[in-house]
Amino acid sequence: MKITVTGATGHLGRLVVAALLEQVPAERVAAVVRTRDRAVDLAALGVEVRVADYDEPDSLAGAFRPGERVLFISGSEVGRRVPQHGAVVDAAAAAGVGLLAYTGILGGPEADFLLADEHKATEQLVLGSGLPYVFLRNGWYHENYTEHLATVLDHGAVLGSAGGGRISSAARADYAAAAVAVLTGEGHEGRAYELSGDTAWSFEEYAAEVARQSGTPVRYRELPPHEHRQVLVGAGLPEPLADVLVDVDAAVSRGLLAGTTGELSRLIGRPTAPLAEAVAAGLAAARPAEAATRHP
Template identity: 50%
Template sequence: MIVITGASGQLGRLVIAQLLKTVPASQIVAAARDPEKVADLAAKGVQVRHADYAKPDTLDRAFEGAEKILLISSSEVGQRVAQHQAVIDAARRAGVKLLAYTSVLHADTSALALAEEHKQTEEALTQAGVPAVVLRNGWYHENYTAGVAHAVANGAHYGSAGEGRISSAARADYAEAAAIVLTASDDQAGKVYELAGDESYTLKAFAAQIAQQSGKPVVYTDLPEADYKAVLLQAGLPDFVAELLANSDAAAAKGALFDDGGQLSRLMGRPTTPLSTSITEALSH
């Protein structure tokens, strides 16, 4: 039995879609805060269970009979450590053979502000003594391609990453890697994977690729971190999201989103999805 937490989210759904290729639906548990959001998975034979990181009593029932669990990191920045600890404790009580956790690239040394909660969670995993594998996911292409239409409309892509290189990959790539680790025949406990795209690029190159594909002028405009946050706020993003994205870009300028180890493509046995492919998809919507 493999339990996927955060199953109604974008990554969770993609992981389950990958698992369904090789694992019987009845052996997959979609654990979600709102089970109604994964009712379509129940129709495919996947077990649907209620699991709320903030309500530890729901986790014991969700993890009943679990052999492996994927802990997809909480979206509630600032609450993550306590929520993740609740999942780790429940996994230990369930006696799971493997707990996989989606962390962030180079969590132990990263300049990203959001890395701190991931680092603390990794430490909690070690202290708990649960057999665990850490999937340190790099940036998703989608973190940037979500703004492609806006960039085309405005003729500009704004950021604070300077000449920093970004080694992102498609969300689906990270989902495939997670499914491979969860179904691997060899023992994954104790492993730490630094997962990132095969290619790296600057945001100037990203803007140039949008311009090339759209046929419209798009330039990269580099701003100080505070100014970029202000642009994001003006675009209607919540304060904590604007803060997170601006900080992440500033950290990218220092190399926080770069990795050339190639672990993701080796794990998948294929190259990671090119950024150009994800831009094409974004432009088609």
């Protein structure tokens, strides 16, 4: 039985493929990618590479095979994902895949913020397809924040409008491990997993951890939502994306991303990676020469 990963050259997809290859032979893994050139390394390992684009339904006709298990990683183009995802679900249904695992968002139907809308619509498309499914409702990634530490260090501030809200994030690698557990295990069909880190943190605590590890004064600066939006747009973000991010902080302030269900650690069989580890990695990437002389 083949295991197929869509978006296999993205940040999460590459981690999933790497973790799969630790458990199953390469000939049992297929990678669906938009551009073959980006998957040369995967092909060299023996992974079957299939080229398809969420925006081109005809290309998806060859993306899947009957009976195989598929990890459907959600697209990254906010505002375009419902038709993109619908094309993937249609192709998977036409192929008769044996299991479709979709990476949604923490809270599922109860998530009442903008970024969740397309995920909720996609879950309905999956349910309507009649396919055997698993919903992997991923919480926030540590890396959503720690990959931008160069800017934080330059300004000495973490900016946001989340108040004292908390976030139960986990490392991308933890979510990848959970996907692999589902794809290679049994008894997951029809389940919806609410996946999040073991410990929730506030932006004040995050800023303090960055300051501790970097030796640089960093604080959390709370902004009114309209000012937060202005800062994001001024930094070059498209206005619709700025709206989404400010709305996410509003969701954080309401406690919608603070849940610590324990389902992620149970699936992967270990505690989730602490935020401090991601901060250390982010600092190493932001200021590698300085990081070489520091210890977290």
